[in-house]
Amino acid sequence: MRILVFFDLPVITESERKAYRSFRKFLIKSGFLMLQESVYCKLAQNSTAADSVIDNIKKSSPPSGTVQVLKITEKQYSKMEYIVGSSKSDVLDTDERLVFL
Numbered sequence: 001m002r003i004l005v006f007f008d009l010p011v012i013t014e015s016e017r018k019a020y021r022s023f024r025k026f027l028i029k030s031g032f033l034m035l036q037e038s039v040y041c042k043l044a045q046n047s048t049a050a051d052s053v054i055d056n057i058k059k060s061s062p063p064s065g066t067v068q069v070l071k072i073t074e075k076q077y078s079k080m081e082y083i084v085g086s087s088k089s090d091v092l093d094t095d096e097r098l099v100f101l
Contacts, residue, residue, distance in 0.1 A: 001044045002077040003053055008038060009065035019062035026060045047071070 005027060009020045030053065032040035044050035050071050061067045 001047055001050045002072050002074060003032075003042045003044055003050050004035075004070040004072065005032065005040045005042075005057060006038065006068040006070070007066060009062055009067075016062075016064065019064075023060060023062050023067075027057075030056065041077075043074075 007023070009023065010016045011020050027040045028034075030042065032042045035041050042053060044053055054069050054071065057067070057069060
C-alpha cells in the first residue's frame with residue numbers, strides 16, 4: 001500500500017510557518033518521501049499499518065489549512081504517468097524484504 005499526503009497550509013504568520021515546518025518534519029521523520037511540493041508518499045506493508053500511519057497524521061496535523069490523505073495499492077501507484085519530468089529517487093522504496101545491491 002502507498003499513503004499519499006497532500007497539504008496546503010497557510011504561512012502568513014510566524015506561528016503558521018512554525019506549524020508548517022513542524023508538520024513537514026513530522027512527515028519526513030515518519031518515513032515519507034517528497035514526490036513534489038506539498039505531496040509526500042510512504043510505503044506501508046498492509047492496510048492495517050496504513051491506517052495506523054493515517055491516525056498519526058490526523059494527530060499531528062496543524063489546526064488550519066488543508067491536509068488530505070489517499071491510500072492506494074502498489075499496483076495503482078505503479079500506473080502513475082509522468083506527463084512532464086521523470087521519477088527521481090536515490091532511495092530504494094520497495095516492499096520486498098531483501099534487496100541485493
